[in-house]
Amino acid sequence: xxxxxxxxxxxxxxxxxxxxxxxxxxxxxxxxxxxxxxxxxxxxxxxxxxxxxxxxxxxxxxxxxxxxxxxxxxxxxxxxxxxxxxxxxxxxxxxxxxxxxxxxxxxxxxxxxxxxxxxxxxxxxxxxxxxxxxxxxxxxxxxxxxxxxxxxxxxxxxxxxxxxxxxxxxxxxxxxxxxxxxxxxxxxxxxxxxxxxxxxxxxxxxxxxxxxxxxxxxxxxxxxxxxxxxxxxxxxxxxxxxxxxxxxxxxxxxxxxxxxxxxxxxxxxxxxxxxxxxxxxxxxxxxxxxxxxxxxxxxxxxxxxxxxxxxxxxxxxxxxxxxxxxxxxxxxxxxxxxxxxxxxxxxxxxxxxxxxxxxxxxxxxxxxxxxxxxxxxxxxxxxxxxxxxxxxxxxxxxxxxxxxxxxxxxxxxxxxxxxxxxxxxxxxxxxxxxxxxxxxxxxxxxxxxxxxxxxxxxxxxxxxxxxxxxxxxxxxxxxxxxxxxxxxxxxxxxxxx
Numbered sequence: 001x002x003x004x005x006x007x008x009x010x011x012x013x014x015x016x017x018x019x020x021x022x023x024x025x026x027x028x029x030x031x032x033x034x035x036x037x038x039x040x041x042x043x044x045x046x047x048x049x050x051x052x053x054x055x056x057x058x059x060x061x062x063x064x065x066x067x068x069x070x071x072x073x074x075x076x077x078x079x080x081x082x083x084x085x086x087x088x089x090x091x092x093x094x095x096x097x098x099x100x101x102x103x104x105x106x107x108x109x110x111x112x113x114x115x116x117x118x119x120x121x122x123x124x125x126x127x128x129x130x131x132x133x134x135x136x137x138x139x140x141x142x143x144x145x146x147x148x149x150x151x152x153x154x155x156x157x158x159x160x161x162x163x164x165x166x167x168x169x170x171x172x173x174x175x176x177x178x179x180x181x182x183x184x185x186x187x188x189x190x191x192x193x194x195x196x197x198x199x200x201x202x203x204x205x206x207x208x209x210x211x212x213x214x215x216x217x218x219x220x221x222x223x224x225x226x227x228x229x230x231x232x233x234x235x236x237x238x239x240x241x242x243x244x245x246x247x248x249x250x251x252x253x254x255x256x257x258x259x260x261x262x263x264x265x266x267x268x269x270x271x272x273x274x275x276x277x278x279x280x281x282x283x284x285x286x287x288x289x290x291x292x293x294x295x296x297x298x299x300x301x302x303x304x305x306x307x308x309x310x311x312x313x314x315x316x317x318x319x320x321x322x323x324x325x326x327x328x329x330x331x332x333x334x335x336x337x338x339x340x341x342x343x344x345x346x347x348x349x350x351x352x353x354x355x356x357x358x359x360x361x362x363x364x365x366x367x368x369x370x371x372x373x374x375x376x377x378x379x380x381x382x383x384x385x386x387x388x389x390x391x392x393x394x395x396x397x398x399x400x401x402x403x404x405x406x407x408x409x410x411x412x413x414x415x416x417x418x419x420x421x422x423x424x425x426x427x428x429x430x431x432x433x434x435x436x437x438x439x440x441x442x443x444x445x446x447x448x449x450x451x452x453x454x455x456x457x458x459x460x461x462x463x464x465x466x467x468x469x470x471x472x473x474x475x476x477x478x479x480x481x482x483x484x485x486x487x488x489x490x491x492x493x494x495x496x497x
Contacts, residue, residue, distance in 0.1 A: 001186050002054055003173055003382040005291075005391060007329035012184055012293050013057075014173045017050020018337070018378060019043035019356035022162030025372040037094050037345025039154035043356035043376070047336055048130060048138045050168040067131040074124035074350075082114040083467075083491045091341050098347035122350030139163045143349045150348040174251050175288035178203055179415050181393075182287050182386040186335075188240050189368070190378045193250045194233040194404040199411065200256035201225035201263050208416050213428050213444050216451035222412070223452070224263035226405045227432035232259070233404070236276065238367025239375040245367060249276030291386065318343055318352075319398030321382070321492075323473045325482055331391045331475075333382035335398065379403045385411070392477050397487070399470035405431050406470030406487075414476055421474045421485035429469045432457075441469055465489045 004013040021043055055066055088095050089111040096102045104120055105112045112118060129137035137143060144163045151158050173184045176196040183199060185192025205221040212218040238245050249255050258274030284292075319337035339355035346353040359376030361368040368377040381404050385393040393414065397406045406429060413424035428443030437458045440449070444461075452459050462468065471490030476483045486492035 001190055001335060001380060001382055002050065003184060003186060003333040003384055004054075004058065005184065005331045005384050005386070007331075007390065010291055010389060012173050012291050012384075014171045014187060014293070015050055015054055015168055016171050016187075016190070016375075017046040017053070017168035018190075018375065018380075019046050019339075019354045020166065021357065021360075021370060021372060021374050021376075022158045023372050024157035024159075025370050025374050037097060037342075037355075039151045039156040039344060039346045039353070041339075041344040041355040041357045042151055042156055042158065042346055042353045044158065044162050044166045045138075045354055046166060046168055049135045049166055052130075052135050053168045063134065064131045067127055071124050071127045071131065074120040074127060077117045077119035080112045080114055080116045080118050081491050084118075085112055085114045085116075087341055088112050094342055094345040097345050100347050100350065101342075101352070120350055124350070126349045126351065139166055147348040147353065150346060151353070154346065156346075170293075172293045174247055175284065175291065176200060176251050176253070177285065177287045178385070178411065180387065181415070182291060183383065183411075184291065184386070185383040186381045188237050188245045188247045188377070189375045191233055191237065191381045191404050192383065193237065193247045194229040194379075195381045195383055195407050196251035197232060197256060197259070198225045198229040198404065198408045200251070200253055201228065201259065202408070202412060204256065204260065205263065206412065206416060211417060211427075212412075212430070213448060216447055219430075219444075219448045219451060220264070220455065222409070223430055223432050223438060223455075223457070226408060226430070227438075228259050228263045229404065229408075230401075230433060231262075232276070236367065237377045238369075239377075242371055242374050243367035246276035246280040248282070249278070249280030252276070252279040252282065254279040254282070290389075319380070319400070319403075321396040321398055321471065321473050323394040323396060323475045323484070325391060325394060325475055329391055331384050331394045333384050333394050333396045335380040335382045335396045335403075337378075337380065337398070381407055383407055383411075387477075390477065394475040395472060397470040397472040398490070399468070401433065402429070402431050402468060402470040405429065406472050410472050410474055414474070421476050421483055425472055425474065425485050425487045426465075428464060431469065439468070441466060 002015040055063060088105050092111055095105055100122060107116060126143055129143060144160055148160055171187050174187050174192040174196055176183050178199040183196060185195050202221060202225045207217050210218045212222040232250050236245055236250055255274055255276045318339055318341055322334045324332045338352060343352040344355040356376055360370035363369060379401055382396040384391060395407055395410055397403045399406055409429050410424050413419045413427050414421060428441035431439040436456055438452060439460050441462055442464045449459060465488050467489045469489055471487045471492060473492050474485050484494035486494050
């Protein structure tokens, strides 16, 4: 999804373009185990339509100019980095299912190595067709037909009609405040509500200036806020066109007040309390109102076949995030994903197809249960903070369940503890789940570890800078300057032009 802020008119847009179920979206999706892969996990891809939609509305370059660098990289090749090499080696059975990726990613019969030259001519051909024909070059014609042959040969229920009818959607971002900043984040079925609820809880409970990695009280506040927001996201998030989702209520100060008690006790880890519905219909706060959406979306589904998007909660290697600001103060926070590592493992027309169908809940009563044209819930949460009418921070991350906690901790460390962005990203992170288990990176003090166990958490520790803990890309405004940082847990970088 893409969160956009335009400085000139102080307007926001959120473009949701992740994959969507087709007409047979209610067909049961089997669980994913190990390196097993199946085309049944593929939903209608949305990134092509979404990025073209954004380019058409906001772009200053032509479609051909925008796609030219990607076509050149695919056709002329690029140097494989260590992350690609590690992931191919770790999931080699899945990558090698089809002849195309075997030829590209297993030169000489061995997994690609860092430093190897990788060329993807089939992908270049697909990108050239998109550059020439737009979305029709992907969702109709030879590309769609090749994809469909591969999918249907592996028991996928998707059809050419499902592809041809895909549309991205403009939606209203969620909005709250934190320490004098306006915080904008992704609406459902994505997880900005989790980020905003955690920040609302922390605004009232986080003791300063003690660091959560060193101070037991600060740790307790951070862990409790993150854990409760995980529980509430799981209880309420779903596709708002096919399920009633109290996203504004969950993201409200009033609901955070009702959840304070739960945040202080691990014993209520699985308990959903409070009433987000009563807060959901409250008018927007005075702080949020000036940043109303440019586009108030009317979301339609069913026979109209219109679709949004959302990424996987499985492996983290197929998600990327981009944070951008320009000379005029406009900003974009964009998170895109193919889901599990190498998506579903299904390969056609030069690329791996997504695994988004695995994101649906197996519980038929869940707001995230599968249904025709429905969007699976997602943990992505591209976020922008504003202060005094200007962009203050652009932030987002890959990382599956780590995404909202990583974003929240980056915001907290920069705003509450005044760390520069790279210092903030280097701080050891914690990821509580909906129960009593909590993952911690090395670097957490002994006192905090003892407090976690005293509170009743089941603690799992990992070495520092593990990619499981996210890959945040952040831009912070400092006076009249922009300061950017890329998470050392992944392979991102900062560039200025």
